[in-house]
Amino acid sequence: MHARQIKYLPSLQNEQVEWGRVIVMIIIILLLPPFIGLPITIANIANKKNASKTQYYTFFVCIALYFSAINATKVPSGDQIQYLVAYQNVPKLGFLKSLIYIYGADFYSNVSKTTISGEFMNGVYNYIGYYLTLGYYPLFAVLLTFVDYMLIFLGLYQFCRSLRKPHIPIVCGAITISFFYLFFNYTLQIQKQFLAQSIMMYVLGNYAYHGRMYKKDWIIAICAVFTHAATLLFIPFLLFKPLHRPLSKNGLIMMGIVFAVMVISGPQMASSVTSDSNSALTYGVNRLAQSETNNDTQESALVLSQILVIALPMAVIIGRKLWIERKTLSNSNAFMLNITMLLLLTIAAMFKQPLAQYRYFMMLLAFMPFIYPFAFNNINKRDKLLKIIAVVMIIWFYYQFEKIVWTYAAEWEIIVKSPLLLIADNYYTY
Structure with missing residues (x-):
């Protein structure tokens, strides 16, 4: 089984979803009401021995809709207000300026700004989303959250198809990430x-499943x-x-050392090539160059309990699989374990970049359902x-x-x- 691409559910690849x-x-x-709908949704898929693509997609959509409806009730605060104002500014700004002012307050503090943001896709989402949701922000929150969850679910679904008996990893993985409160409460707060x-x-x-990028x-x-x-x-x-x-x-040793050195020295290397320009193409380099000084004391401290509960178990699982049991891994398994290992190394190596370190730590959350299935053979x-x-x-x-x-x-x-009532009742008051 060493270094082979194993696909345990190839029959579902071409199966058509019955929409x-x-x-x-x-x-x-x-x-x-959710106390009835959620148990039905979970039981309908959990008890299936040979679930169809349609049944998996139905499960994903229903779970994603529930959490989207909850997010529709969130009262904007903190960073979310910037995103809300940018959304509300769409009719005033038009398409091009929506790509420039992805943060709402920027428009009022610098009306002459002409440089397209390095994260301009958020302007695209705001522009399209505003008209799709008819300017009703709670509905936009639903759309945004729904896309978040569905993309992770579909990526998990593809990856798990390379595992032995992937049904439980797919179902429980989707439940784990969607009900993890720490993941949920940041979906709108740091939505970008x-x-x-x-x-x-x-x-x-x-990519893990197919072994190639289309x-x-x-x-x-x-x-x-x-x-x-x-x-x-x-x-x-x-x-x-x-x-x-x-x-x-x-x-593994060489990869770890080289990668850690690159992460530690990254801000200095970026500083040597960066410029005053903040165009879409140089934005990422400029952010890296400033990462050692760009700190937010309210967000930049890792919490020990989160490290012990989230990072440590994943590190133990990955270490055992990549070091001791590497010859039992398929290519798909190895890829997901390798990149999660490198993400953990990135977090550890960013000790001089606390805000960036915390943001990358938050990325670990989405990897949990991809890594937990490797806890036991x-x-x-x-x-x-x-x-x-x-x-x-x-x-x-x-x-x-x-x-x-x-x-x-x-x-x-x-x-x-019901989710419909949660969406229809206007909870936000900004």
């Missing part, structure tokens, strides 16, 4: 980064980079072919663990919900009110 059935289920879930990473997770899942994958990856510059980190992973296979011990033990994690995440989400620093609908409302 009529998906739409019927969407309508039912939108109308039912989370949208960009969701786009990139879709690309990574596709033209559409490159286009999508480029969209991710121009959505948030931090995703530029993943482009070398897609270009460096050896990462798509298990590395030798010497290869035994399928029964693996599936039991994934089910336990999924159940814990559901319980923890509702336990933590009213402790989230941002304001949403009351907890009883997100349990009792």
Whole structure:
């Protein structure tokens, strides 16, 4: 099995999704209270031994809609206000200026600005999204959140198809990431980064499964980079072919050392080539050059409990698989483990760049459902663990919900009110 591309669900690749059935289920879930609709949604897929592509997609869409509806009730605050104002400015600014003023306040502080933002895709999303949602911001929040979750779900679906008996990893993985409160509460707060990473997770899942980048994958990856510059980190992973296979011990050591040195010295190297220009093409380099001084004391400190609960288990799993069991890995397995290892090294090496370090740490969250299936080689033990994690995440989400620093609908409302009512009731007051 060493260094082979193994695909356990090839039959689903060309299967057509029955969108009529998906739409019927969407309508039912939108109308039912979540305490009825959610159990139906989960039970409908969890008990399937040979789930179809249609059933997986239905599950993904219904789960994504539920969390999108909750986000529709979020009262804008902090960074989100900038994104809200940029959205509201669309009719006033038009398309081109929407690419320049991706932050709302910028328009009022610098009306003569002419340089297109290095993350101009956010202006594209605002412009298209404004007219798709008829200027109703809660509906835009729904659309944005829905895209976030669906892209990760689809990337996970593709990747897990290369695992043995992938059904539980797919279902429990989607539940784990969607109900993880820490992931959820940042989807609108730092929406550029989370949208960009969701786009990139879709690309990574596709590349891991297929073993190659298609033209559409490159286009999508480029969209991710121009959505948030931090995703530029993943482009070398897609270009460096050896990462798509298990590395030798010497290869792992050399790769780790070289990569860590590059991350540590990155700001100095970027400073030597950067310029005063802040064009779309130089934006990422300028951000890297400023990363050691661009700190936010409110966001830039890693939390020890999060390191122990999120990073440490992933590091243990990855270390065991890549160091001890590397000869048992398929190419798809090795690729996802390799890039997660490099992401962990990036975070560790950014000790002089606390804000960037924290932002990259947040990226680890989306990798959890991709890495947890490697905790056990035994399928029964693996599936039991994934089910336990999924159940814990559901319980923890509702336990933590009213402790989230941002304001949403009351907890009883997100349990009792149908998603349609959550979207229709205008909770935001900005």
